[in-house]
Amino acid sequence: MTTAYNPDGLGTGGWTAAVRQQLGLGRLLPLGGPRDGAWLSERAAADELRLAATEVTGAVLGRLRLSLADPEGAGRPAVPPPPSALPPGPLRIDGEFAAGPAEPLPAVAERLREVLFAGATKRLGLRVAEVDLRVTALLGPSGKSAAGPPAGTAAPAGPDGGRPDAVRAAAPEGEPESLASAVPGVAYPTRTLGGAAVITAGHVRVELATAAGHRPLEVARAVRARLAAALPGAPSVAVLVTAVGVGREG
Incomplete structure (x- = not known):
């Protein structure tokens, strides 16, 4: 198996944007426990x-x-x-x-x-x-602070479940991405850390966004189970969720 890494022909400006997107994820937080093999972007x-x-x-x-x-x-x-x-x-x-x-x-x-x-x-x-x-x-009677909104205040994510500068949606390419995309609750693969699926010897890491109404931890567990059972050699699987609530109305 080879590493599924697609630089998408990025030039200097594209790589700069990719670095900003990666930094925009913040910390990669453990999702669930040690055996869950899943992480969620801050x-x-x-x-x-x-x-x-x-x-x-x-x-x-x-x-x-x-x-x-x-x-x-x-x-x-x-x-x-x-x-x-x-x-x-x-x-x-x-x-x-x-x-x-x-x-x-x-x-x-x-x-x-x-x-x-x-x-x-x-x-x-x-x-x-x-x-x-x-x-x-x-806050004053109007619900606003005379000094403006608290530092760090930002609007909640929109209906697509994430800001455009934070994640890059991608069409499935290859078996791991296709398998992951077919799991209920997966909205689409994302490419922020180099590829939606990165494959090394005996291990696969997939990156994705989850759909509205689905708990990210449960989706990640289902993706790991699907890939471990379906891919040749039963590799270990890690899941990184970069956006949640995709498709939420309002």
Whole structure:
């Protein structure tokens, strides 16, 4: 088996854009546990959490950062991880938000904390140990801060499930990509780390976006099972999810 890597004839400008796209993914967060062999980009996770945070009235989410809660205690993945991916371990969510005057700040923070925790664990499949929030601004009666929106505030991902500068959708090419694309919940392959499917001796890494209404962890597990069973030699499989909620209305 050979490495399925298609540079798409990129010139200098194309490679610069590709590097920006890769950096735009942020950290590659462990999705599930050590045996799940799946990762989720921090950008995709943050977009989904920002969308969930809009349910909390009286709060505007600002900066959001996801990292390992205990880097020293992280485990070893069962399969080779994507480049620079974080090892499996519980995560910590650090966030900043602005709050209005309608209720005590601790109450707003607790509601926002619960929504972020549920969004990360139930909607995405991330393991979260801590959610630490800090109030950085107060909202006026109009719901706006006199100093403008909290730093780091960004609109939730659009109906395509990800920003165009963050992921590159791709048509399936080759057996691994075709097999992965046929799994329910896979919206399309993406190419950010060089190719939608990268094949080395005894191992396959696939990169994809998941469709609205499908939990990324469950989709990744199904993709891994499909490829491990169908590909010659039963290779180990790693899945990187770069966008979620593709096809969501509104």
